[in-house]
Amino acid sequence: MKVFTDSLGTRVELRFDESIEARHILVIPTFNGKYVFTRHKKRGVEFPGGKLEDRETIYDAVCRELFEETGAKVKTITYLGTYTVYDEEPFNKAAYKVEVDAFIEKCDYHETLGPVLYEHLEDIHEKDKSILLKDPCIQYLYDQTKTM
Known part of the structure; x- marks a missing residue:
């Protein structure tokens, strides 16, 4: 187990x-x-993600959220870890590294403006980053994907 403290x-x-x-x-x-x-x-540049819908498997949610927010189709999925945020109401979030097979251009990307690609997280200007990209747990998970 690893323990972090977020910006809040x-x-x-x-x-x-x-x-x-x-x-x-x-x-x-x-x-x-x-x-x-x-x-x-509203938040800026971040990794895709979201909540599972009723009767949806975690893998289905990964594929759906990735497609909704970026138009990307999944090639492979690799489990990274599950983190618990001890907010007023604690919740668990499972993290996955996904290799994208292809993109399908869409007219609507739900609450996002679609995909943006960068070689490194550090290439994103600080003012453009969502607060989520500044989270130490998410940064740790990102760092783990560099060696995969």
Whole structure:
């Protein structure tokens, strides 16, 4: 287990046990050697993710959220870890590295403006980054994908 404190001072615990039930997902996708981000309309550039819908499997949620926010189709999915955010109401979020097979251009990317690709997280201007990209747990997970 790894322990982090987010920018709001909230405790975050990362475990590497895929059996932990999670209702939220984070996707760290790559395509042709670049990381795939989405530009959220309010928060800025971030990795895709969201909540599971009723009766949806975690893998279905990964594919759906990635497609909704970027138009990307999944080639491979690799589990990274599950982190618990000890907010007023604690929640678990499972994180996955995804290799993207292809993109389908869409007219609507839900609450985002579609995909943006960067070679490195550090290539994104600080003012454009969502608060989520500044989160130490998400940065740790990103760093882990560099060696995969």
